[in-house]
Amino acid sequence: MSSATALSIAHVLAGALVLVSFMMLYQDRLSSVINVLALHAAVLGCAVGWQAYIQHAPELYITAGLALGFKAIVIPIALHRIVERFGIHRQVEAVGGISLTMLGGIGLVALSMVVMLRTAAHADALAREDVALALSVILLGMLMMVTRRNAVSQIAGFMSLENGLILAAAGAQGMPLVVEISVAFSVLIAFIVIGVFLFRIRERFDTVDSTALDAFRGEAS
Amino acid sequence: MNGLAFDAVIATIAIPAAAAGILAVVPSWRLAARLNVIASVLTIAAACLLLWHRPAPTTLFLIDDLNIVFLLLNGFVGCTTSLFSASYIAHELQTGHLTPRYLRFYHAMYQVMMVGMNLALITNNLGLMWFGVELATLSTVMMVGIYRTPASIEASWKYLILGSVGIALALFGTILVYLAAKPVLGTGMAAMQWSNLRHHAAALDPALLNVGFIFLLIGYGTKAGLVPMHAWLPDAHAEGPTPISAVLSGLLLNVALYAILRFKMVLAMSHATIEPGILMIGVGLLSLFFAALMLYRRRDIKRLFAYSSIEHMGIIAFAFGIGGPLGNIAGLLQMMMHSLTKSAIFFSVGHIAQAKGTQKIAAITGLTTSHPLLGWTLVAGVAAIAGLPPFGIFTSEFLLITSTFARAPVLAVLLGFGILLAFGALLLRMTTLCFGAPSEGSHPISASSVPIFLHLGIVLLIGLAMPAFLYAWFAHVATMLG
Numbered sequence: 001m002s003s004a005t006a007l008s009i010a011h012v013l014a015g016a017l018v019l020v021s022f023m024m025l026y027q028d029r030l031s032s033v034i035n036v037l038a039l040h041a042a043v044l045g046c047a048v049g050w051q052a053y054i055q056h057a058p059e060l061y062i063t064a065g066l067a068l069g070f071k072a073i074v075i076p077i078a079l080h081r082i083v084e085r086f087g088i089h090r091q092v093e094a095v096g097g098i099s100l101t102m103l104g105g106i107g108l109v110a111l112s113m114v115v116m117l118r119t120a121a122h123a124d125a126l127a128r129e130d131v132a133l134a135l136s137v138i139l140l141g142m143l144m145m146v147t148r149r150n151a152v153s154q155i156a157g158f159m160s161l162e163n164g165l166i167l168a169a170a171g172a173q174g175m176p177l178v179v180e181i182s183v184a185f186s187v188l189i190a191f192i193v194i195g196v197f198l199f200r201i202r203e204r205f206d207t208v209d210s211t212a213l214d215a216f217r218g219e220a221s
Numbered sequence: 222m223n224g225l226a227f228d229a230v231i232a233t234i235a236i237p238a239a240a241a242g243i244l245a246v247v248p249s250w251r252l253a254a255r256l257n258v259i260a261s262v263l264t265i266a267a268a269c270l271l272l273w274h275r276p277a278p279t280t281l282f283l284i285d286d287l288n289i290v291f292l293l294l295n296g297f298v299g300c301t302t303s304l305f306s307a308s309y310i311a312h313e314l315q316t317g318h319l320t321p322r323y324l325r326f327y328h329a330m331y332q333v334m335m336v337g338m339n340l341a342l343i344t345n346n347l348g349l350m351w352f353g354v355e356l357a358t359l360s361t362v363m364m365v366g367i368y369r370t371p372a373s374i375e376a377s378w379k380y381l382i383l384g385s386v387g388i389a390l391a392l393f394g395t396i397l398v399y400l401a402a403k404p405v406l407g408t409g410m411a412a413m414q415w416s417n418l419r420h421h422a423a424a425l426d427p428a429l430l431n432v433g434f435i436f437l438l439i440g441y442g443t444k445a446g447l448v449p450m451h452a453w454l455p456d457a458h459a460e461g462p463t464p465i466s467a468v469l470s471g472l473l474l475n476v477a478l479y480a481i482l483r484f485k486m487v488l489a490m491s492h493a494t495i496e497p498g499i500l501m502i503g504v505g506l507l508s509l510f511f512a513a514l515m516l517y518r519r520r521d522i523k524r525l526f527a528y529s530s531i532e533h534m535g536i537i538a539f540a541f542g543i544g545g546p547l548g549n550i551a552g553l554l555q556m557m558m559h560s561l562t563k564s565a566i567f568f569s570v571g572h573i574a575q576a577k578g579t580q581k582i583a584a585i586t587g588l589t590t591s592h593p594l595l596g597w598t599l600v601a602g603v604a605a606i607a608g609l610p611p612f613g614i615f616t617s618e619f620l621l622i623t624s625t626f627a628r629a630p631v632l633a634v635l636l637g638f639g640i641l642l643a644f645g646a647l648l649l650r651m652t653t654l655c656f657g658a659p660s661e662g663s664h665p666i667s668a669s670s671v672p673i674f675l676h677l678g679i680v681l682l683i684g685l686a687m688p689a690f691l692y693a694w695f696a697h698v699a700t701m702l703g
Binding site: 115162 | 355386392
């Protein structure tokens, strides 16, 4: 296979990740947010797997496997169970309108393209495109986190942000510790999800809407 | 002797790691508290060995003049805090705020946090440093939520989410720095080592370094509590156990700043990049003014001192932003003095909150009459943190303002005004807390005063007469920082 084809496939997969990030932005029900999150992780798994193949970096297959197994299957199942147990699977929540959020998202993607393609002008093509698209995914993840108030969709936003980071790390050829970093992130996500379970935010606050938490600020008196 | 020195480097993370494992299974909390102290003493002993036998940099570890002092400071404050923690948790058990099961978890997490911070300090590798900061953050998140009250759960949730975003951005910055270094240093570990990066800084891609530094400043700046990424800090300080407030303010903020400093060193060596100082001055002044104004409206005593930490992080970022030999010396001194003073204040405040059964400032008055020891140490601590002579913070702030006047008078005026604003708020609160008629409802309390006196004693000593070797060390590191 020519290197141009290899590059194009990597490019398409990374672009697909940005597209799925956009899909997540306009989901208004929690269960569909979680489904899109699973798709996001699956696309990431393919993108990283492809990187492992074209870079001849077998250790990246571990990262890809982690994305496909843990983030695309285990975590979404756990989140679905949280949402069901809390009885909020139909909850609609978004701050501001969907169209406004989408416009903001387009702006962020444009920004990251302009910034990264210029700054990484001297890096090799694969790394440059990957980092630019990865920054778009990261910024879209942050947008998701700030436009949603619900704890579960904030987790979804954070996970998509983190998927963008893994994409960037895999694209930076030969970067050491990528596998270790992806494992560390998976542990972090597991902690966050278990935290929601263990701290029983639902039981204590009667909602996982984090605006309700504001009432408990120590200085509310 | 290099073998011994290398073992000592490993020991600074191996001892707390082993201790964490043991403490997780020790059933008796008294024994656990003692073991916690012993592990902390052993860790600082290992760090002290490095003063005499410094190993050559390896792929993973690097001990140089910059990090050795932070390692020692980490060991020292970790040690005194473990002493304070032993007497603090005894009271928490009596009042039923904590159960022995949670304490086992608490002690193990305390040592995990030390592992994370020490790893971030001694490593030669950008990725490992990132991992160390993440580990320290996660363990403190869990300790902040340990009381399981709605307020503490909110605080730890907020800390977790903001901290995770910070960590993520810092990693993106790290990847960009790697990309900048890859063409020069080749793929693999070599392009992620501090020792190599500094050496080849001039050849690195400046555009990538610039953007990378912005991400790193925002990412690690979140951990350091710089405005506008500070929102987690007051909650985490106020709602967690007080020993954790002391190490958060005293150590974790320093470790995050240390990470920023390392990257700034690389940028300073490369002349094609933007001036990182301007960004740090801007963030620093913003933090200083924001925190100084917020100090006036605080009703919670731990929140008050948490905002004071933001204020000091702002001053420190400003000092390194101004840079130059004097600015850097002032910044380093301020970092040391702030961490010693602030942890001493939290030791006092922890016992005060236990003695009074509340953290509300309005419900605490006349401490010097009702609890002379705690009251007067708090007076001394607040005087020190507000920057009154003869304490060490006066020295560093004076140095900073005078050196800034010589280079940028307008900035010096702004800085001085910000410090005075904070000074006013702190003194105002201190007079109501410590003087006047004592408020009702206090419990007897057996305070451990040794850590408080030790910290304030050092701050006083350095304020009165800084030892020559310390000044020489500061001057040397200041030139490294550029």
